[in-house]
Amino acid sequence: MTATNHLTNYIIHLGDNALILGHRNSEWCGHGPILEQDIAITNISLDLIGQARLFYQYAAELMNKSSSVTGLATEDSIAYLRDVMEYKNTLLVEQPNEDWACTVLRQFLFSTHQQLLYNGLLKSSDQQIAVISEKALKEVNYHVKWSAEWVIRLGDGTEESHQRMLQAIDSLWMYTAELFEPVPYELWATQNNIGANLPTLQNEWMKKVENIFSEATLPIPIQKGWQKGGKTGVHTEHLGYILTELQYMQRAYPNCIW
Amino acid sequence: MAQNEWPLWEIFIRSKQGLDHKHVGSLHAADAQMAIENARDVYTRRQEGISIWVIESKYIHASNPDEADSFFEPANDKVYRHPTFYDLPEELKHI
Numbered sequence: 001m002t003a004t005n006h007l008t009n010y011i012i013h014l015g016d017n018a019l020i021l022g023h024r025n026s027e028w029c030g031h032g033p034i035l036e037q038d039i040a041i042t043n044i045s046l047d048l049i050g051q052a053r054l055f056y057q058y059a060a061e062l063m064n065k066s067s068s069v070t071g072l073a074t075e076d077s078i079a080y081l082r083d084v085m086e087y088k089n090t091l092l093v094e095q096p097n098e099d100w101a102c103t104v105l106r107q108f109l110f111s112t113h114q115q116l117l118y119n120g121l122l123k124s125s126d127q128q129i130a131v132i133s134e135k136a137l138k139e140v141n142y143h144v145k146w147s148a149e150w151v152i153r154l155g156d157g158t159e160e161s162h163q164r165m166l167q168a169i170d171s172l173w174m175y176t177a178e179l180f181e182p183v184p185y186e187l188w189a190t191q192n193n194i195g196a197n198l199p200t201l202q203n204e205w206m207k208k209v210e211n212i213f214s215e216a217t218l219p220i221p222i223q224k225g226w227q228k229g230g231k232t233g234v235h236t237e238h239l240g241y242i243l244t245e246l247q248y249m250q251r252a253y254p255n256c257i258w
Numbered sequence: 259m260a261q262n263e264w265p266l267w268e269i270f271i272r273s274k275q276g277l278d279h280k281h282v283g284s285l286h287a288a289d290a291q292m293a294i295e296n297a298r299d300v301y302t303r304r305q306e307g308i309s310i311w312v313i314e315s316k317y318i319h320a321s322n323p324d325e326a327d328s329f330f331e332p333a334n335d336k337v338y339r340h341p342t343f344y345d346l347p348e349e350l351k352h353i
Contacts, residue, residue, distance in 0.1 A: 034264070036285050036296035043299050146295060153288070 003192075004066045008059050009088060009185040010195060011129065012078065013231055015055030016089035018136075019079060020239070021110060022048030023246055024097060033100050040146065044107070047139040052079070054132045080250035084240050085233040092175035094230065094239045101154050101164035106172055108147035112208050113179045113201070115140045120196025129194060148212045155216025165218055177225030180205070183232050266315040267293040269300075271307035279311050290314075 025045040032038025056075035063073035071077075092110055097103045118140055121133035154161040180202040182190065189195025213220055229235065249256055264286040270279035282301050287293035293312040301307065321329060333339070 034286060036287065036300055039303075040296065040299040043303055149291070149295075 002066075003188075004062060006185045006188040007126070007194065008062050008066075010189045011055050011059040011062070013088035013185065014129075015052045015059065015078070016087050017093050017110070017114070018048040018055065019052035020087070020089040020242060021093035021106075022046070022052060023242055024093065024095075025103070025107070027097055028103065041103070044139075044143055044146070047136075047143070051132070051136045051139070054135070058128050058132070076250070080247045084235055084243060087235065087239060087243070088231050088233065089239075090175065090178050091227055091230040091236055092172065092179065094236060094242060095172060095175065096238055098168070098171065099164055100150075101161065102168040102171060104147050104150035104154065105165065105168040107143060108151050108212065109172060109176055109209070110179075111140055111143040111147055112205055115144050116201040116204055117196050117198075120201065123193075124195070125193040151212055151218070152216040155213070155218040162217070165216065169218065169221060173221045173223075174225050174227045178228035178230060181228060186231070264288045267297075267312045268315050268318060269293070269297040270311040270313075271297070271301055272309040272311075273307050275308065279309065282306075284315060287312075 022045045025041050025048065028038060028041045029045070030038065032041055053075055056078040059078060060073040060075055090110075092106060095102075095106060115137070118133040118137045121129055122137070124130045124133070151165065155165045156162070180198045182198045186195055186198060190197050210220055227236075230239075265288075266284050267287050267290075268284050269282050271282045272279045285293065285296050285300055287296045290312060293314075294310050297310045297312055302310070
């Protein structure tokens, strides 16, 4: 695998996480539990999709410089014309919304990871990645604050909201370890001072999650997460459904513009 | 108000340094912190502001519309209270 391939994969992986979670959150648009929170979750969607665009634009630029890629790559071709197995997002972000508890917990677990990751990427030897991370970090800091408050509000809320948070932990915890287990393009990125060192972020992530869970009167599962594969293209069944909707227009009417 | 509905908050936004906070609308939130965040999401997503004030609507006391006559009418014929009787040089535009 060439350096360009590793770098492109790494950038696309960062973009995929943002796009898929952004898409998941956008499914709430018009269905939020209350108008104000409907707008809040849609804002977060737009932040994430904006981040995905920046990463995809950069990846497209690299792909077009490389001789091994045929045809012109664009942010759109990366988002709309790749199949499930080419997507490199973590399994966590493709999990269904289920209910508000599941949605805010997914956001909290992921955003806390993303915050640490982007903080590390500020020092990336790749200038473009550092710049994108700096811009995105301001958004992510708010996502962490917003979602942590919801985890506390529901965890330490009514009997029903507490119960729903417990269920959400049950459905999502298994996907959390993948966030910190590097795959080959991440190892390459770390070795070349481009990416952050994932395993070292895990302790800090755990500390933050423990703090918030304890305030939310929620237990931390004893078992570490075990499901993984998304980053190398092995996904849960859910991603296929997401892409069917996300890519429908380009698949049904190739090159359509509106 | 339904028992399970969040209280209403009035939102004030300062659009830039040096200007006053202006009332922009109201929204529902469970507490003050959430009201500020909701206001951020609802009222500043197009860069409308740099500072937010929130106040729970129930703490706002309003004048009584039925008393509008006795409250506001008497000021109507007191033009001498307006500083409009000075001759100003033409160059002065913003007074």
